[in-house]
Amino acid sequence: MRAQITLAGMTDIHQVLADHHRYWGDRDLRSLHLPALVQEFGDTCLVARAEDGIHGYVIGFVTPTGTGYVHLIATRDDARGTGLGRSLYAAFAEVAHSHGALRLKAITSLGNAGSIAFHRSLGFDATVVDDYNGPGQAMVVFHRVLPFDWAQR
Numbered sequence: 706m707r708a709q710i711t712l713a714g715m716t717d718i719h720q721v722l723a724d725h726h727r728y729w730g731d732r733d734l735r736s737l738h739l740p741a742l743v744q745e746f747g748d749t750c751l752v753a754r755a756e757d758g759i760h761g762y763v764i765g766f767v768t769p770t771g772t773g774y775v776h777l778i779a780t781r782d783d784a785r786g787t788g789l790g791r792s793l794y795a796a797f798a799e800v801a802h803s804h805g806a807l808r809l810k811a812i813t814s815l816g817n818a819g820s821i822a823f824h825r826s827l828g829f830d831a832t833v834v835d836d837y838n839g840p841g842q843a844m845v846v847f848h849r850v851l852p853f854d855w856a857q858r
């Protein structure tokens with residue numbers, strides 16, 4: 706079942722929260738799904754929707770200095786490995802670029818090997834930044850310049 710990528714609405718974030726475990730497994734990231742992000746940055750938040758629900762989503766925004774920041778990206782457990790994550794990033798890059806983004810940025814925890822492999826596959830540089838989240842709390846920071854042909858490897 707092919708999903709269509711469109712702008713996200715408030716009902717979408719509530720749907721995603723209701724099915725949170727299908728996107729994040731045992732990790733509880735519900736507190737990061739701030740409705741205000743979709744309310745205020747709805748022009749850069751996307752969902753991949755099909756008849757059987759939301760297959761994936763990206764919540765992101767463009768900073769005043771031209772960074773398209775991906776706050777959250779996830780695909781549903783039954784939609785992984787199909788290229789949907791790549792398609793969501795390509796769609797976000799396009800919409801963020803149209804709103805002035807010159808580069809993309811995202812972060813993840815040191816232990817999220819899947820996210821690190823995913824971002825590397827998409828051509829992101831990955832750097833460990835000490836104290837990113839506060840004293841002693843390093844994070845992996847991803848960068849990618851725009852525009853970029855997402856079909857490239």
Ligand SMILES: CC(C)(COP(=O)(O)OP(=O)(O)OC[C@H]1O[C@@H](n2cnc3c(N)ncnc32)[C@H](O)[C@@H]1OP(=O)(O)O)[C@@H](O)C(=O)NCCC(=O)NCCS
Nearest residue numbers: 778779780785786787788789790791813819820822823826
């Ligand atoms: C990370 C995630 C979004 C990837 O989504 P996906 O739809 O499976 O990704 P795609 O099928 O588009 O894969 C794109 C590329 O990344 C690679 N990739 C994706 N997940 C990977 C993993 N866990 N390990 C290794 N490589 C991975 C794919 O092999 C593919 O590489 P290729 O195009 O060179 O063949 C998805 O696994 C997910 O939602 N994980 C839980 C939430 C999460 O951790 N989000 C990231 C937080 S920053």
